[in-house]
Amino acid sequence: MISLEEARTRILAALAPTPAETVALPEAWGRVTARPVAARLTQPPADVSAMDGYAVRAADAVQGAVLRQAGQAPAGHPYAGNVGPGEAVRIFTGGFVPPGADAILLQEDAKADGGRVTATETVRPGRWIRPRGLDFAEGEVLIAEGRRLTARDIGLAAAANHPWITVRRRPRIGILATGDEIALPGEPIPAGGIVSSNAHALAALVRAGGGEPLVLPIAPDDTVAIAEAARAARACDLLVTTGGASVGDHDLVQKALGPEGFALDFWQIAMRPGKPLIWGRLGVTPVLGLPGNPVSALVCGVQFLLPALAVLSGLPGGAPPTARVSAGSALAENDKRFDHLRAALTTDAEGRLVATPFAKQDSSMLATLARAEALILRAPFAPALPAGAVVEAILLADLGI
Amino acid sequence: MISLEEARTRILAALAPTPAETVALPEAWGRVTARPVAARLTQPPADVSAMDGYAVRAADAVQGAVLRQAGQAPAGHPYAGNVGPGEAVRIFTGGFVPPGADAILLQEDAKADGGRVTATETVRPGRWIRPRGLDFAEGEVLIAEGRRLTARDIGLAAAANHPWITVRRRPRIGILATGDEIALPGEPIPAGGIVSSNAHALAALVRAGGGEPLVLPIAPDDTVAIAEAARAARACDLLVTTGGASVGDHDLVQKALGPEGFALDFWQIAMRPGKPLIWGRLGVTPVLGLPGNPVSALVCGVQFLLPALAVLSGLPGGAPPTARVSAGSALAENDKRFDHLRAALTTDAEGRLVATPFAKQDSSMLATLARAEALILRAPFAPALPAGAVVEAILLADLGI
Known part of the structure; x- marks a missing residue:
């Protein structure tokens, strides 16, 4: 028997990330970056107001001073001129601070009356101005390669002007359930049989891990059928089989895949549930053979398949978080x-x-x-x-x- | 100003779960059940072997006893006869225990030689037999209504013979970003403008919360354009606007939606970031107006939109987990x-x-x-x-x- 950690280490060492693909930004949520995302512009692009109020010269805007409202600068509509001595320009959050101004007089600290603005508080220079580049500067790497994109990352990539993102292709995982005794839900159940649960539980686990499951037709306990089904999985990044991995007389997966060029490793793992595991390679496709017992299959899915999906996705692989x-x-x-x-x-x-x-x-x-x-x-x-x-x-x- | 908790309570009280839809089992992962899922069969359907070995009468299978191998009972191929005195039937994990047998002699505790099986350990009655119905019985409710289905639930529903599952329709969330100053990534940026990040960050958040985002075209700061965009959102379960929710001169969302029959509630919430929030109803569609500031929008998304998605999905709503x-x-x-x-x-x-x-x-x-x-x-x-x-x-x- 080998240890769980050794089995996982050997599995992960044999895997490499999938190739990259380019997807539209809204499709990139939950995907893993295959290239770093750098800022294509500087944010904010100019000094902007952090609040609604008046762009002023701080030297002028002392308590009680009366300023002349020279214009306005809402977000998206910069004020064309300079703010001269004794002048105030109405401004809103996100508005570009016009040249000449060096502070924002908050609207709650001002009384506007016709074209006159009276400061009811004294303003400090630089107050309520967000300087150009406070968030990020053009060229700065904002998102590293190999990161699973969060909703916040999607917002950041958008703000940095990226309509497209280059990510790892979702790992395509073939899932092959074997056994004479199993039928899919709703199908006729053979005598002495049960309904197959592993394939679709594992398919959901593959989706949870960011992969794309390919559920193959159930293969009966017959070497020809198993070999044929496995050939269909050669386009996959990983083939997962379930059932047929114990040491009884009916362990056909190994026998069936041998003539297909299967380089086999068969492990008894010191774990419970889930002792027997097949690991090998069918041509270029890695093969992970999980036990047929549904609980064992799921626990092995957590300990081996989720970390494998991480590595295939370009993330660090390792033990599941605890x-x-x-x-x-x-x-x-x-x-x-x-x-x-x-x-x-x-x-x-x-x-x-x-x-x-x-x-x-x-x-x-x-x-x-x-x-x-x-x-x-x-x-x-x-x-x-x-x-x-x-x-x-x-x-x-x-x-x- | 009202408290964050009060705002959330009032929002959630105004929402109800979406109607049900029926989806194929593999599509049900992550969805919320709209009806309980009851077992359509008993599992295991008969007493089955938990191990590979021999079905025996425990009274016969004492250490040193030699039994006659009468047949075999692999999973899916029940043994047709009875296990008589002095007999053993070869059995594998999941195989139905034939009548007459009351225990499993493990294969590692047996020596097989031609048609003879020698017990090298004494077997206890009932040992290594999983009784019929150990996992679940026909008619038993296995998955309650209002549960987000895990990969394990998918396996359980499959084993209980459900090819279809009735779930809540994904909440459809319209997202309307407003502002003269914003452009989508890759589009020409207006003078004094920035790239819009809120709509797609919120769309990703909606997906993370199990919803289906509908990103509406950006509406300029113009009441006619906002009202038109909002009309397009009437098929949504919730309309989220971003921008235009502060108290400045450019708060057009409220003005635009009034003539459309908008029943408005405008709140100053005692929270940071994200003070101003619009909450109301446009005809039958609830409207949540988030601040335009991207960080405020995301934090309000976590505190209000994710819980709203939960309630719309048929889950209990409440504060985000901490x-x-x-x-x-x-x-x-x-x-x-x-x-x-x-x-x-x-x-x-x-x-x-x-x-x-x-x-x-x-x-x-x-x-x-x-x-x-x-x-x-x-x-x-x-x-x-x-x-x-x-x-x-x-x-x-x-x-x-």
């Missing part, structure tokens, strides 16, 4: 396998997150998995812990899965 | 306005999150906002706090924005 939470009940000593306890989350009186493992941890129970809000991580040979101890947990909602 | 973090530097006493300090996140030696506010908090700075990983929340009149104090913060990555 949070430190309080154990809601005592935890038994762990054995040699890295364990993932399905748990509910609550918040204690001090506002700390508390993760309480479910009593039944059977790895076939999808309903329990769906109810889980966290996976408490238990390292191999982790000692018994009392309730209230601090433990690491994967918060499933944070991963969108 | 986390308790350590302040990375001393915080000054706050004034009467609820403040949002843009901050970077780090992790301290004990694994706790530390949020350190940026030195410059100018609300026009999009680059700083994009770099922020958290908004530290400072309630009105919050006292000064030393570095290391525990504060509430909104973690922006968790919101996908």
Whole structure:
């Protein structure tokens, strides 16, 4: 058996980011930049007013002074002239500060009457002016390569005048469920069979990880059918199979893919749920074979497939993010396998997150998995812990899965 | 001025969930259920093996006993007969346990030789059998109404035999940016103008909140143009305007929408950034008028638009989720306005999150906002706090924005 960390490291080391594509700005949200985004202009493009009021010479605008309103400078309509001594120009937030002015008299600090403006407070030089380039300067790199774009980044790229963004192509993930016993929802269920849940759960996980799932037709337990389905996946960045990865007589995935040029690595991983894993390469396509057990498939999806999607997307790969939470009940000593306890989350009186493992941890129970809000991580040979101890947990909602 | 909480409460009270639509299961990820999802079958449908091994009568399978292999029962191919005394049936994970058998002899606890199976360990009755209905029973409600579907829920709904799911229609949010001074990225920029960033940042925020943005053409500062654009938004579940919400001479949104039957509420909200907000109704369409300042627009988006999207989607609405973090530097006493300090996140030696506010908090700075990983929340009149104090913060990555 190899450790979970070693398995993940070996998987991630074999993957590389997808090629770039150019998309329109509104499509770039959630995508990963393949090139840095630099400012194409300076923002603000000139000294601008931060408030509604009057552009003035600070030396003039002392309390009680009466100024002559010479014009106005709303946003988008700069004042054509200079602000001369004793003059004020009506200005609004974002308006360009006209030459000659060096401060903004707030409208609440002024009384306007006909063409006259009386200052009711003294203005300090530079007050309420945002200097040219306060936000960013032309040429400045605003967004690095390899960043997943947030809504704020989209706003920033827009402000920097980018209608197009170059991003990594979404990783295309083929998903192949195998087994004589499975049928898709709504289809006739074979005798002794069950409804297939892994393919579409994994497809949703792939979407959550920013990938594009390609759900292949279910392959029966037959080497010819599996090999044929796998050939259809050669255009994928990664082929994920589910089922057929244990050590029984019915482990056909390995047998089927061998003649297709499959360079195989078969691992027993010291983890629970999810011991057996196939890893290899079919021509140029990496292949990740997950267990058929739905809970094992999902937990392996979190530990291996989401990090793989990150690397394929041009992001750093690594362990899924964890949070430190309080154990809601005592935890038994762990054995040699890295364990993932399905748990509910609550918040204690001090506002700390508390993760309480479910009593039944059977790895076939999808309903329990769906109810889980966290996976408490238990390292191999982790000692018994009392309730209230601090433990690491994967918060499933944070991963969108 | 009204408080942020009161403004949010009043906005949310005026909204109702969108009507339902039926989508194919793979499209249901991230959508909110409009009806509960009940199991259409029992899972597992029969007692099944949890492991690879042999279905046996526990009374027979004592250490050293030699059993006759009578047949096999892989998943999907149930054994047709009964397991009689002294018999063993080869079985694999998920295979139906044949009548007569009451335990599974693990394959690692057995030696098979021709048609003979020798038990090398004694088996306990019921061992490694998953009883019928362990996961769920037909008719059981597995997923409640009003839940945003995770990848795990998709797997569960599939296993429960649902090819279709009834969900809330994605809230359609019209976005209307106004202002003579703004141009879309790549378009000619008017004299004294800047590039519009709010519409597409808000569109990305709408997507992050599960909505469908409809970006309307930019409306110049002209009541006729604004009114016309707003008419185009009547098919929306909510119209968001940006710009034109301050108290200056150029607040045209209110003036433009009045003759269109706009029932107006105009609020000064005790918050920073983002004081002025328009709230009202244009015919049946609720209207949320956000400030034109990009940082204010985004922060108001987090505090008002994301909760509004939740309610429109059929989820409970409320304050955005917060986390308790350590302040990375001393915080000054706050004034009467609820403040949002843009901050970077780090992790301290004990694994706790530390949020350190940026030195410059100018609300026009999009680059700083994009770099922020958290908004530290400072309630009105919050006292000064030393570095290391525990504060509430909104973690922006968790919101996908």
